[in-house]
Amino acid sequence: DAKTTQPNSMESNEEEPVHLPCNHSTISGTDYIHWYRQLPSQGPEYVIHGLTSNVNNRMASLAIAEDRKSSTLILHRATLRDAAVYYCILRDVIEGSSNTGKLIFGQGTTLQVKP
Amino acid sequence: NAGVTQTPKFRVLKTGQSMTLLCAQDMNHEYMYWYRQDPGMGLRLIHYSVGEGTTAKGEVPDGYNVSRLKKQNFLLGLESAAPSQTSVYFCASSYRTGKRTDTQYFGPGTRLTVL
Numbered sequence: 001d002a003k004t005t006q007p008n009s010m011e012s013n014e015e016e017p018v019h020l021p022c023n024h025s026t027i028s029g030t031d032y033i034h035w036y037r038q039l040p041s042q043g044p045e046y047v048i049h050g051l052t053s054n055v056n057n058r059m060a061s062l063a064i065a066e067d068r069k070s071s072t073l074i075l076h077r078a079t080l081r082d083a084a085v086y087y088c089i090l091r092d093v094i095e096g097s098s099n100t101g102k103l104i105f106g107q108g109t110t111l112q113v114k115p
Numbered sequence: 116n117a118g119v120t121q122t123p124k125f126r127v128l129k130t131g132q133s134m135t136l137l138c139a140q141d142m143n144h145e146y147m148y149w150y151r152q153d154p155g156m157g158l159r160l161i162h163y164s165v166g167e168g169t170t171a172k173g174e175v176p177d178g179y180n181v182s183r184l185k186k187q188n189f190l191l192g193l194e195s196a197a198p199s200q201t202s203v204y205f206c207a208s209s210y211r212t213g214k215r216t217d218t219q220y221f222g223p224g225t226r227l228t229v230l
């Protein structure tokens with residue numbers, strides 16, 4: 001399984017943009033990049049995913065490098081509620097075959113947001 | 116929709132006792148998963164199910180059993196609890212099969228302590 005590397009922790013000030021990096025140098029051509037986050041004492045929640053093109057949704061943006069060996073999750077204006085552990089995950093799924101669909105979690109990046 | 120619910124929220128067991136954790140989802144999802152999360156670590160997959168009546172082993176299945184008698188429920192059993200099973204347990208579900216873009220929906224977790 002392809003692995004991801006993320007910084008252990010990052011800090012941000014409230015209402016400023018945050019760029020959370022993820023390296024995945026062994027990504028395969030058909031791996032999707034997913035981001036989940038886990039707020040304190042809660043289960044993980046989906047944030048965003050992408051394959052090759054940059055993606056935007058109401059929560060965040062995902063910028064994917066042209067060679068797909070890295071990606072960056074962008075929170076445009078961090079709030080205190082965004083303090084969480086952010087996981088960058090490569091999707092272990094094969095189209096059209098019996099598979100687990102499991103998510104392989106690393107240790108993620110703990111984001112602290114300062115008021 | 117309630118989404119994914121887990122019962123109980125907290126439990127303390129003595130070594131050797133048994134218990135069952137219940138996960139229920141009301142989204143008509145095919146896939147269901149059980150993960151455990153130890154302090155400061157990411158989630159690890161215990162068992163999963165790709166449909167009613169089917170189960171399979173994940174990364175860390177030893178000491179656990181599961182059943183999926185109904186599509187909406189996924190049970191995790193500990194036959195003889197050990198202190199090493201002290202952890203937070205998360206259940207998740209997802210809709211499609213074999214699709215890289217599936218989103219997993221997580222429950223709030225069960226905090227289990229084995230003395």
